[in-house]
Amino acid sequence: MSPRLLPRFSFLERVVHWVVGVTFVVLLLTGLAFSYPSLFWLTMFVGGGPAARVLHPQVGALFGVGLLVMFLLWVKDMFLDALDKQWLGAVKHYAMHERDKVPPAGKYNAGQKMFFWLQSLLGVLFVVTGLLLWFPEYFGAGLLNTARLLHYVGALGGALLLIVHVYLGTVAYPGTARSMIDGKVTEAWARHHHPRWSGDRADG
Amino acid sequence: MPDTLAIKRISATPSAMIPLSSLRSSGPVYSKLVDISKCIGCKGCEVACKEWNDLKVEQTANFGSYQSHKDLSSNTWLLMRFNEVAVGDDDVDWLIKKDACLHCEDPGCLFACPAPGAIVQYQNGIVDFNQDQCIGCQYCVSGCPFDIPRFDKETKTVAKCNMCIDRVEAGLEPACVKTCPTNAIQWGLKEDMLALAEKKVETMQRRGFEHAALYNPGGVGGTHMMYVVPHGDRLEDYSLPAHPVASPMPLSGLNVLQRVGSYLLGFGVLGALGHLLAFGQESAEDSEGPGA
Numbered sequence: 001m002s003p004r005l006l007p008r009f010s011f012l013e014r015v016v017h018w019v020v021g022v023t024f025v026v027l028l029l030t031g032l033a034f035s036y037p038s039l040f041w042l043t044m045f046v047g048g049g050p051a052a053r054v055l056h057p058q059v060g061a062l063f064g065v066g067l068l069v070m071f072l073l074w075v076k077d078m079f080l081d082a083l084d085k086q087w088l089g090a091v092k093h094y095a096m097h098e099r100d101k102v103p104p105a106g107k108y109n110a111g112q113k114m115f116f117w118l119q120s121l122l123g124v125l126f127v128v129t130g131l132l133l134w135f136p137e138y139f140g141a142g143l144l145n146t147a148r149l150l151h152y153v154g155a156l157g158g159a160l161l162l163i164v165h166v167y168l169g170t171v172a173y174p175g176t177a178r179s180m181i182d183g184k185v186t187e188a189w190a191r192h193h194h195p196r197w198s199g200d201r202a203d204g
Numbered sequence: 205m206p207d208t209l210a211i212k213r214i215s216a217t218p219s220a221m222i223p224l225s226s227l228r229s230s231g232p233v234y235s236k237l238v239d240i241s242k243c244i245g246c247k248g249c250e251v252a253c254k255e256w257n258d259l260k261v262e263q264t265a266n267f268g269s270y271q272s273h274k275d276l277s278s279n280t281w282l283l284m285r286f287n288e289v290a291v292g293d294d295d296v297d298w299l300i301k302k303d304a305c306l307h308c309e310d311p312g313c314l315f316a317c318p319a320p321g322a323i324v325q326y327q328n329g330i331v332d333f334n335q336d337q338c339i340g341c342q343y344c345v346s347g348c349p350f351d352i353p354r355f356d357k358e359t360k361t362v363a364k365c366n367m368c369i370d371r372v373e374a375g376l377e378p379a380c381v382k383t384c385p386t387n388a389i390q391w392g393l394k395e396d397m398l399a400l401a402e403k404k405v406e407t408m409q410r411r412g413f414e415h416a417a418l419y420n421p422g423g424v425g426g427t428h429m430m431y432v433v434p435h436g437d438r439l440e441d442y443s444l445p446a447h448p449v450a451s452p453m454p455l456s457g458l459n460v461l462q463r464v465g466s467y468l469l470g471f472g473v474l475g476a477l478g479h480l481l482a483f484g485q486e487s488a489e490d491s492e493g494p495g496a
Contacts, residue, residue, distance in 0.1 A: 034318045034341065136345060148343070148454065152465070159472070163469075163472040164476070171480055174487050186489070
């Protein structure tokens with residue numbers, strides 16, 4: 001018997017997710033090439049150093065737009081409620097797979113919500129500092145060097161978020177990744193990871 | 205004497221990757237010495253620079269100064285700046301500065317450059333841009349403490365004075381030196397130029413310019429274009445930064461952070477793997493879930 005499936009992400013949500021995801025990986029690879037001489041060869045994936053210099057900000061603009069759409073689509077579900085605050089206090093048990101000691105999550109758990117706010121904040125940082133570095137002719141050296149520093153700090157934070165995101169969404173919690181492919185999750189998955197949301201779905 | 209152009213540093217390239225054969229350090233080390241008190245403002249050096257380096261002529265406009273161009277550009281690598289500075293109520297100092305690459309011993313442009321081979325520093329002191337490898341990011345422009353490199357919107361690369369490296373290689377002096385009618389720009393071994401500068405400063409001080417000084421700033425390891433300035437206490441009036449540094453704060457911080465960051469990224473991946481090994485996967489199908 002095939003398990004009952006619940007719809008989790010709409011077509012638009014999935015497209016936006018992958019626009020942001022793919023552009024971020026391209027940005028990360030070219031950005032790493034600019035930051036680490038030993039990784040400069042990564043520019044060959046987009047056609048060499050000058051091409052990487054041209055494409056990085058253009059892809060970045062698309063990334064920024066995608067992130068903005070994502071923000072508008074999801075922000076209404078991302079405010080922390082009382083149980084979410086308890087969830088944050090129990091994050092250690094969440095990490096140790098002791099799910100019975102973790103307060104039940106809604107459509108998104110508090111970790112995902114914090115992730116959302118962090119990525120939105122980083123997005124603003126990327127766009128502001130990235131615009132300066134895109135058109136350096138118009139800005140002073142001190143400002144540009146500060147922008148380089150902040151852009152790197154943001155990238156480092158974003159890369160660490162990506163590692164956590166991919167790890168949790170694939171190997172750590174089987175059954176999660178398909179929600180960003182066909183948009184569906186099993187009922188068991190929903191009850192296990194997002195009990196309050198699965199309850200809403202079942203009632204509705 | 206011809207110069208074999210042994211290499212000292214290459215941008216975005218660890219020194220271990222520079223062939224040892226080109227790292228010989230036995231060759232001559234050169235420097236220009238600009239004695240601003242001897243400059244008569246003829247701009248012959250500007251013309252010689254354009255001519256030798258085959259740089260495009262730019263349309264100029266009178267903006268109320270004897271200065272030829274308003275600013276350096278990718279086609280104007282040398283600009284005599286005619287700074288008029290008011291002294292008291294009814295006097296003016298006309299301070300001329302030869303604005304061009306100073307060829308730092310510790311070049312901020314090279315340290316900031318992410319493109320391997322786009323900036324090369326030679327043992328003789330010359331810092332040269334190699335436009336074939338330039339990616340046009342302009343990090344060198346904001347990495348230069350002297351605001352010298354200029355971006356070319358057509359070629360999407362950055363350019364600056366190359367000390368007429370092709371002449372130096374052939375044992376000749378740079379074109380600006382060759383053409384200067386008053387010897388305000390001189391050329392020779394750095395040690396000889398330092399000795400010469402010392403004498404010039406002494407002479408100036410004897411003649412009443414008590415703050416006369418040599419400009420060879422230590423923050424960039426010294427330069428291979430040095431100045432003797434009559435008013436060493438008023439460097440800013442010559443458009444010379446008093447304390448230039450090769451990699452100032454945001455950039456030096458970035459360098460440290462990039463090193464730390466590479467470890468953090470590595471530990472991030474290892475951490476995820478470690479977590480998987482320690483706690484395994486959490487499958488929803490195995491349990492009924494706590495909230496059910």
